[in-house]
Amino acid sequence: xxxxxxxxxxxxxxxxxxxxxxxxxxxxxxxxxxxxxxxxxxxxxxxxxxxxxxxxxxxxxxxxxxxxxxxxxxxxxxxxxxxxx
Amino acid sequence: xxxxxxxxxxxxxxxxxxxxxxxxxxxxxxxxxxxxxxxxxxxxxxxxxxxxxxxxxxxxxxxxxxxxxxxxxxxxxxxxxxxxxxxxxxxxxxxxxxxxxxxxxxxxxxxxxxxxxxxxxxxxxxxxxxxxxxxxxxxxxxxxxxxxxxxxxxxxxxxxxxxxxxxxxxxxxxxxxxxxxxxxxxxxxxxxxxxxxxxxxxxxxxxxxxxxxxxxxxxxxxx
Ligand SMILES: Nc1nc2c(ncn2[C@@H]2O[C@H](COP(=O)(O)OP(=O)(O)O)[C@@H](O)[C@H]2O)c(=O)[nH]1
Ligand SMILES: [Mg+2]
Numbered sequence: 001x002x003x004x005x006x007x008x009x010x011x012x013x014x015x016x017x018x019x020x021x022x023x024x025x026x027x028x029x030x031x032x033x034x035x036x037x038x039x040x041x042x043x044x045x046x047x048x049x050x051x052x053x054x055x056x057x058x059x060x061x062x063x064x065x066x067x068x069x070x071x072x073x074x075x076x077x078x079x080x081x082x083x084x085x
Numbered sequence: 086x087x088x089x090x091x092x093x094x095x096x097x098x099x100x101x102x103x104x105x106x107x108x109x110x111x112x113x114x115x116x117x118x119x120x121x122x123x124x125x126x127x128x129x130x131x132x133x134x135x136x137x138x139x140x141x142x143x144x145x146x147x148x149x150x151x152x153x154x155x156x157x158x159x160x161x162x163x164x165x166x167x168x169x170x171x172x173x174x175x176x177x178x179x180x181x182x183x184x185x186x187x188x189x190x191x192x193x194x195x196x197x198x199x200x201x202x203x204x205x206x207x208x209x210x211x212x213x214x215x216x217x218x219x220x221x222x223x224x225x226x227x228x229x230x231x232x233x234x235x236x237x238x239x240x241x242x243x244x245x246x247x248x249x250x251x252x253x254x255x256x257x258x259x260x261x262x263x264x265x266x267x268x269x270x271x272x273x274x275x276x277x278x279x280x281x282x283x284x285x286x287x288x289x290x291x292x293x294x295x296x297x298x299x300x301x302x303x304x305x306x307x308x
Contacts, residue, residue, distance in 0.1 A: 001211055006097055009101075012100075013100075018091075071096065073097065075091060077090050080089065
């Protein structure tokens with residue numbers, strides 16, 4: 001039931017890491033333990049909404065299911081829009 | 086396109102836990118014992134606190150922070166039983182209190198004349214289990230009309246609590262509820278759980294609860 005609070009905290013962490021690059025975020029990967037007390041599909045829905053809101057521009061959530069009670073931001077992917085070299 | 090990966094590996098609860106650590110230090114410095122009361126809505130948190138304030142409010146210098154999704158009703162109910170300020174936190178939709186809200190609420194409380202702090206959490210047997218508020222321990226209330234199986238259905242709350250209070254025991258003659266089975270279920274998820282059985286309505290078991298609170302405050306156990 002507290003997936004929205006968790007999604008907003010994840011957005012805060014991402015914004016802190018990325019600063020001005022937040023708008024380039026394309027993937028946010030979160031490890032969610034089976035005993036974390038969170039419903040993964042509900043968290044995914046909330047992340048999807050939160051990461052459409054400025055400064056973000058529609059990053060895709062990726063939920064990585066884990067055993068135990070882990071709940072952490074695993075990694076962020078940013079797309080700088082430049083062609084591959 | 087060039088996609089770059091940034092490793093983060095940061096616990097989502099890290100910030101709340103840091104703030105909770107700050108609350109814990111603040112309480113320890115002031116010598117305050119803090120209990121975080123959790124339960125489903127209507128299990129009797131506010132009524133138990135009303136009776137506790139009436140009996141021990143002055144003796145143990147009790148202060149209360151109470152959280153609800155909407156309204157200050159509980160704070161108003163509690164204020165009738167104490168001369169102290171009862172600090173209400175309206176979460177505006179959130180299903181739990183967090184450490185930042187408690188830290189802010191403490192600013193309004195005279196900590197120098199407080200020895201026992203109750204935090205009445207938002208009624209919810211799921212979410213408050215995940216948020217450390219800086220309390221000494223969680224006390225989970227559950228009531229005879231909820232059924233004996235609630236500890237099995239909501240294990241995390243019972244695992245994270247140190248004490249369980251079975252409430253509304255005056256209703257036992259009217260509902261099929263097996264107290265022994267409820268305890269077996271609770272101890273299946275948390276063998277160390279200690280039990281109280283109370284009726285705030287007829288006073289049964291309240292002396293044991295009061296004696297426990299007196300002992301806790303006398304022991305000065307703040308962490
Ligand atoms: N019969 C009975 N009713 C109680 C008892 N404790 C609380 N109640 C009632 O249960 C309802 C919910 O209590 P309340 O304290 O508001 O629960 P909270 O939501 O956990 O704070 C109220 O109508 C109370 O009067 C009790 O010991 N016996
Ligand atoms: Mg209440």
